Amino acid sequence: MAREQHDYDDIPGTYVFDQDRSRQGFGINMFCMSLMKDENRKAFKANEAEYLKKFNLTPEQADAILKRDYNRMLELGGNIYFTAKLGATDGHSFRHLAATMTGSSQDDYANMMLAGGRSVEGNRSKSGKVAKPVKAAKKPAKKPAKRPAKAKAKPRSKSRSKRG
Amino acid sequence: MARIIAGVSSSHVPAIGAAIDNKQTEEPYWKRVFSGFEKSKEWMAQAKPDVVILIYNDHASAFSVEMVPTFALGCAAEFPPADEGWGPRPVPVVKGHPQLAAHIAQSVILDEFDITVVNKMEVDHGLTVPMNLLFGSPKEWPCPVIPVAVNVVLYPPPTGHRCFMLGRAIRKAVESYPEDLRVVVFGTGGMSHQISGPRAGLINSKFDKAFLDNLTKDPKKLTRIQHLEYMREAGAEGIEMVMWLVMRGALEDKVDEVYRFYTVPASNTAVGHIILEPHRRVAKKAAGKTKKAAGKMKRAAARAKTAVRRSR
Numbered sequence: 001m002a003r004e005q006h007d008y009d010d011i012p013g014t015y016v017f018d019q020d021r022s023r024q025g026f027g028i029n030m031f032c033m034s035l036m037k038d039e040n041r042k043a044f045k046a047n048e049a050e051y052l053k054k055f056n057l058t059p060e061q062a063d064a065i066l067k068r069d070y071n072r073m074l075e076l077g078g079n080i081y082f083t084a085k086l087g088a089t090d091g092h093s094f095r096h097l098a099a100t101m102t103g104s105s106q107d108d109y110a111n112m113m114l115a116g117g118r119s120v121e122g123n124r125s126k127s128g129k130v131a132k133p134v135k136a137a138k139k140p141a142k143k144p145a146k147r148p149a150k151a152k153a154k155p156r157s158k159s160r161s162k163r164g
Numbered sequence: 165m166a167r168i169i170a171g172v173s174s175s176h177v178p179a180i181g182a183a184i185d186n187k188q189t190e191e192p193y194w195k196r197v198f199s200g201f202e203k204s205k206e207w208m209a210q211a212k213p214d215v216v217i218l219i220y221n222d223h224a225s226a227f228s229v230e231m232v233p234t235f236a237l238g239c240a241a242e243f244p245p246a247d248e249g250w251g252p253r254p255v256p257v258v259k260g261h262p263q264l265a266a267h268i269a270q271s272v273i274l275d276e277f278d279i280t281v282v283n284k285m286e287v288d289h290g291l292t293v294p295m296n297l298l299f300g301s302p303k304e305w306p307c308p309v310i311p312v313a314v315n316v317v318l319y320p321p322p323t324g325h326r327c328f329m330l331g332r333a334i335r336k337a338v339e340s341y342p343e344d345l346r347v348v349v350f351g352t353g354g355m356s357h358q359i360s361g362p363r364a365g366l367i368n369s370k371f372d373k374a375f376l377d378n379l380t381k382d383p384k385k386l387t388r389i390q391h392l393e394y395m396r397e398a399g400a401e402g403i404e405m406v407m408w409l410v411m412r413g414a415l416e417d418k419v420d421e422v423y424r425f426y427t428v429p430a431s432n433t434a435v436g437h438i439i440l441e442p443h444r445r446v447a448k449k450a451a452g453k454t455k456k457a458a459g460k461m462k463r464a465a466a467r468a469k470t471a472v473r474r475s476r
C-alpha cells in the first residue's frame with residue numbers, strides 16, 4: 001500500500017518521522033541503537049553487511065545503511081537522532097550529517113549557518129501553495145452573530161452553481 | 165506551600181555540551197553563545213531554587229523506538245548522565261526529588277494527564293546542557309531536578325495547547341505541596357532548526373522572535389500554533405518548542421520578562437533563552453502577603469488613579 005499522504009508531506013526536503021515511518025523503520029533504528037555499545041560498533045565495522053543481518057531490514061534499508069545514504073534512511077523510516085549514532089560510529093557530528101543530507105560541502109554548509117542559516121523563504125512548500133507564513137490561527141470566532149447569515153448564504157451559492 | 169518562582173527556557177543543542185566538555189567555551193564561535201548566559205547564571209545564583217522541574221526531550225538515549233511515552237515524569241532519586249555514543253558527559257549525577265515528583269504524579273494524573281512514571285532513567289544532553297547553561301559546571305548540581313520528558317521525536321508530539329495545560333496541572337500540583345519550596349520550571353529545546361533531510365540548516369529568526377515576544381505577552385496565541393506550522397516555519401525539529409509551553413503554562417497569565425538572549429547559530433540551531441517571573445511588582449510594593457490584601461490594594465490603586473484622572 002502506498003504511503004498515506006499528510007499535510008506535512010508538502011514541506012520540501014523533509015521526511016517527518018511519523019507513526020508509519022516508525023513502523024517501517026523499526027529495524028533501522030534498532031540497529032542504530034545497538035551502536036551505543038562499543039563492542040557492537042567494532043563488530044559492525046569489522047563486517048558491516050554481516051552485522052546488519054541481525055536486524056530485520058529490507059534490502060533497500062540495508063543498502064541505504066551500507067551506502068550511508070542518510071536521506072534514504074530517513075525516507076525508509078530512520079530517525080535522525082538514531083541515524084546520528086551511525087554517524088558518530090563513523091566519527092561524524094550532527095552538523096557533518098546535516099551538510100551531507102543537504103548535498104553541500106562541509107565548508108559551504110558551515111558558512112551558510114554562520115550567515116544565519118537556510119532561509120524559510122522559498123522553502124515552505126513543494127506545491128508552492130504556502131509562500132508566506134500562515135497567519136496564526138485566530139481565536140475561536142464568536143459564532144452566534146454571524147451564523148444565521150452564513151447558513152442562509154450557503155444554500156444560495158450552491159443553487160447558483162447548480163444553475164451554472 | 166511550594167510555589168513556582170520563575171520560568172526559564174533555553175535551547176539544548178548537543179554541540180554546546182561538547183564545547184563545554186572539550187573546553188572550547190572561550191573560542192569566539194562559542195563565546196558568542198556562552199556570553200549570553202552570564203547574566204542568567206547570576207540570576208540563577210540569586211534565585212536559589214530548592215527544586216527545578218526540567219522539561220526536555222530524550223534523544224534516543226533512555227527511550228528508543230521500543231517505548232515512546234508522550235509525557236514521562238522522572239520520579240527516581242537520581243538520574244545518571246547517559247552514554248550517547250561517546251561516553252557519558254562529565255557532569256554530575258542529577259539528583260531527583262522523589263517526594264515532590266510522587267506528589268506531582270498523583271496530582272496531574274487525577275487532573276487527567278496520563279503521565280508515565282519513570283523510576284529508573286538516564287538523562288542525556290537534552291537535560292544536562294540547559295543545566296550547564298544556567299548553573300555552570302559545578303561538582304554537584306546545587307538543587308534537585310525533576311525531569312519531565314516529552315516526546316517530540318516521533319510524530320506527533322503532544323500539541324502546544326496540551327503542553328500548556330500540562331504546565332497548568334504541574335503548577336496546581338506544586339502549589340498543593342505542603343512543604344515550602346521555591347520551584348523553577350525550565351522548558352528546553354528549539355528554537356528554529358532542522359537537522360534532517362535536504363532542508364537541514366533551516367533557521368527562522370522572525371518566527372523565533374515572535375515566539376519569544378508572545379511567550380511573555382500572549383502565550384495563548386502560541387498554543388494555537390499547529391504542528392504543520394512549527395515544522396514548516398521553524399524546521400522539522402523546531403517542533404520542540406512546544407516544550408516551552410509547558411514552562412509557560414506553569415506560570416501565571418501575567419509575567420515579567422527578566423532576561424532574553426538569542427543568537428544564530430550553535431551548530432545547526434538558533435539558540436534562544438528567556439527568563440520569566442510572575443508579575444508581582446505592583447502588588448509586592450503595596451500589599452501584604454495574602455492574595456486578598458493584594459487585590460484590595462490593586463483596587464485601591466485603581467480608584468486612586470481614576471480619582472487623579474477626574475481631578476484633572
